[in-house]
Amino acid sequence: MAPKRKSDEFFEGDDGDEYNPKRVALADKDDNAVPVAAPAKKKASKKAEKVTYASWRDVPIEGEDEGDIQIYDDCNDIRRKIRALQKTPGFKITHWLSDIGGINSNSFGRFMKATGPMGGAENGTYEAAYKYFEKVRIMEGKKKTPKRLEAESEHPGGRDPRDSRRKVWVFAGR
Numbered sequence: 001m002a003p004k005r006k007s008d009e010f011f012e013g014d015d016g017d018e019y020n021p022k023r024v025a026l027a028d029k030d031d032n033a034v035p036v037a038a039p040a041k042k043k044a045s046k047k048a049e050k051v052t053y054a055s056w057r058d059v060p061i062e063g064e065d066e067g068d069i070q071i072y073d074d075c076n077d078i079r080r081k082i083r084a085l086q087k088t089p090g091f092k093i094t095h096w097l098s099d100i101g102g103i104n105s106n107s108f109g110r111f112m113k114a115t116g117p118m119g120g121a122e123n124g125t126y127e128a129a130y131k132y133f134e135k136v137r138i139m140e141g142k143k144k145t146p147k148r149l150e151a152e153s154e155h156p157g158g159r160d161p162r163d164s165r166r167k168v169w170v171f172a173g174r
Contacts, residue, residue, distance in 0.1 A: 059135040070158030071130050072151040074117040078129050082112070101128040118159070 053059050063069045073081075085091060097103040103125050114120030137144075144152075151159070 053139050056132065056135040056139050059138045061131060061134055061138075064131070069127065069131060071127065072148055072155065072158060073130055073133070074151075074159065075111070075114065075120045075126055076117050077147075078126060078133065079112060079120075081133050082129060097125075100132045103128055121159070 061069060085096070086093060093108070094105065097105060097108055101124070107123055108125050111120040111123040111125035114123070120126055
């Protein structure tokens, strides 16, 4: 069977390797195609090999087994990520809530209505959604954002999972 285009042809004298489009360039438009070696590739750096996971559930997070996960994103970041996820075509919030840990839809609603960087931090949706987004970030091989790196330096043990604004007592003098 003839190739669809000239560049799909296998050239004899090409070291017997399979066709590699980066190693072959066509010299002219005639049938006189000439193989040309591509420039040498740089040596791969000694990075750790990427680990591929079948699902986001398979990605391990430090402290997850002990139940002591360190959270670095604030509630506003999590709510922003959830809103972006909701815009995905075919996304169903009820399926997602059951996938991330059986979160009640009322609890989710209260978390989404809360305001402020730590508003809703005591809600179970906060930790469950954080774990989901962190696992997806690791699975996709994305880097940490500058805001995340700053939060790691400010809160070395993770953020306090309590909304400190709600537990304030105010005493008025006579």
